Amino acid sequence: MSDGIADSALTDNRPAVPVWMLGLTAVMVLTQLYLIFMWVSTERTMGIIQRIFYFHVPAAMASFVACFVGGIAAILYLVKHDSKYDDLSLAANETVVVFEIVNIAMGSMWAKRVWGIWWTWDAKLTSAFLLLFIYAAYLVIRRAAPVEARATVCAVICILGMADVPLIYMSNRIFRTQHPSPVIGGGQGSGLAGDMSATLFFGMATMLMVWWCILLVRRRVARLERAAEDLTRRAHELDDLRRD
Helix, strand or coil: CCHHHHHHHHHCCCCCCCHHHHHHHHHHHHHHHHHHHHHCCCECCCEHHHHHHHHHHHHHHHHHHHHHHHHHHHHHHHHHCCHHHHHHHHHHHHHHHHHHHHHHHHHHHHHHHHCCCCCCCCHHHHHHHHHHHHHHHHHHHHHHCCHHHHHHHHHHHHHHHHHHHHHHHHHHHHCCCCCCCCCCCCCCCCCCCHHHHHHHHHHHHHHHHHHHHHHHHHHHHHHHHHHHHHHHHHHHHHHHHHHC
8 A cells, every 4th residue: 555545544534424325224124123023024934033033044055145246356456556446355255244143043043943943064054154164264364464465365265265155055956955945946936925025025125124234334444554554564664664
């Protein structure tokens, strides 16, 4: 990062998330909570516990989007060597961990009520856990790797993470799993009632807005961290010059 970029990062007083986006996201979250708990019909077989579905699936989708945003940004950094792509990749990849934890936690609570167990190592759940493990490893390795090599090393991990996403999505189509068959695009017998579909798709849009807000804040923090690292390096260089 050049001196000018470091200085601009430290002096940028604009909000990381525009006010209109925060307002829209808040309205969408409140609307989605109303749809889940007041409006959508209760599923006949599972009952009220099925409403976890409207958190579980959108959180999974947000983590998948974050995987591809982080991975593509990492590849762009390798090609262009522009630090803004590395900052975006870091921000997106951290959100993968957040939303994948939400996804797995919600799924486990649902499984305990419906299957009688918190967890089973079938293809769907194992590949989802692998995704969480990959990105948790990414965060550890990023802190441990040398500064000059960390973006390259982390880009390789991002590619592995992106490769796991299609496996998660297709696992209950390819393998026999305890996880239910897809309710959308799952073939004969799949599908949702109209109000359930509306709640699900609105929930996906809402979760993506929440993810986007978190991403913008974390990207700003990443820029500030990079600027602070650059200023620290410059201070050390000046200190070395004085000693010489």
